Amino acid sequence: MEHICMLAKLNLTEQEKESYARELSDVLEAFKVLDSIDAKDEPAFHPIEIKDRLREDEVRRTKWNPLGNAKSVDKKYFTGPKIV
Numbered sequence: 001m002e003h004i005c006m007l008a009k010l011n012l013t014e015q016e017k018e019s020y021a022r023e024l025s026d027v028l029e030a031f032k033v034l035d036s037i038d039a040k041d042e043p044a045f046h047p048i049e050i051k052d053r054l055r056e057d058e059v060r061r062t063k064w065n066p067l068g069n070a071k072s073v074d075k076k077y078f079t080g081p082k083i084v
Contacts, residue, residue: 001021005012012020072079 001017001024004010004024005017067073067076067078070078
């Protein structure tokens with residue numbers, strides 16, 4: 001725990017170090033249980049069948065006018081000040 005505190009630049013009290021050491025030990029034990037499970041035969045990416053939830057594409061016209069609030073417009077283009 002001292003080494004981890006030094007690497008993370010943490011200034012912890014002895015009580016905090018003991019508490020975090022116990023929690024870290026619990027986490028490592030949980031990972032040991034996961035490591036002991038043999039899951040090489042069956043993939044577990046999607047244990048439940050996922051059905052296609054996409055909708056069909058529909059072409060729709062939009063009422064959005066991108067030039068509607070522009071101060072300077074020339075036909076269908078934005079215009080700006082001339083730069084020399």
